[in-house]
Amino acid sequence: MLPASKKLSDQAAAFVEAIVNGKNQTQAAKIAGYSHPAQSGYTLMKSPGIVAKIQQERQKLFHTDLCSVATTTLRSILEDKEASSSSRIAAVRTVYEVCNMIGKHSTKDNDSKALHEMSPDQLAGLISSLESTKAALATPVNGKSAANEPVIDGKVLN
Numbered sequence: 001m002l003p004a005s006k007k008l009s010d011q012a013a014a015f016v017e018a019i020v021n022g023k024n025q026t027q028a029a030k031i032a033g034y035s036h037p038a039q040s041g042y043t044l045m046k047s048p049g050i051v052a053k054i055q056q057e058r059q060k061l062f063h064t065d066l067c068s069v070a071t072t073t074l075r076s077i078l079e080d081k082e083a084s085s086s087s088r089i090a091a092v093r094t095v096y097e098v099c100n101m102i103g104k105h106s107t108k109d110n111d112s113k114a115l116h117e118m119s120p121d122q123l124a125g126l127i128s129s130l131e132s133t134k135a136a137l138a139t140p141v142n143g144k145s146a147a148n149e150p151v152i153d154g155k156v157l158n
Helices: 010-020 025-032 037-045 048-079 085-098 120-137
Strands: none
Touching: 010 025, 010 037, 010 048, 025 037, 037 048, 048 085
């Protein structure tokens, strides 16, 4: 990362912006107005300050715009009954991994394995756990709880 006191020139900033937006180093240098774009692009990409700024700007982009797009895309795949089963399962898996419910960063003891590495009993346990979590998070609809009990003002009537 660049120190706060070391600001990029307008030309270098334009180069960084073009790289972050998907241009290659020669195209980015040309857009930024360098007179020898191929050589300048190569040289700029060897600069630790430029590389750090590119990484910083990409992280900013990933955590703002792209994260929202990815979330929207995952949601639409999950909710699309016409999507292929493999697409929907891949979307579910991605959501569970991002939420640390499965995979190597899971907070559960039994979930450090990939789904294809789990035994049928482990998969059944995971499914049961996820269904219980889902049921606990379910909100009442039409005056009935998830267990089909009457609900008034958000309280289940016994």
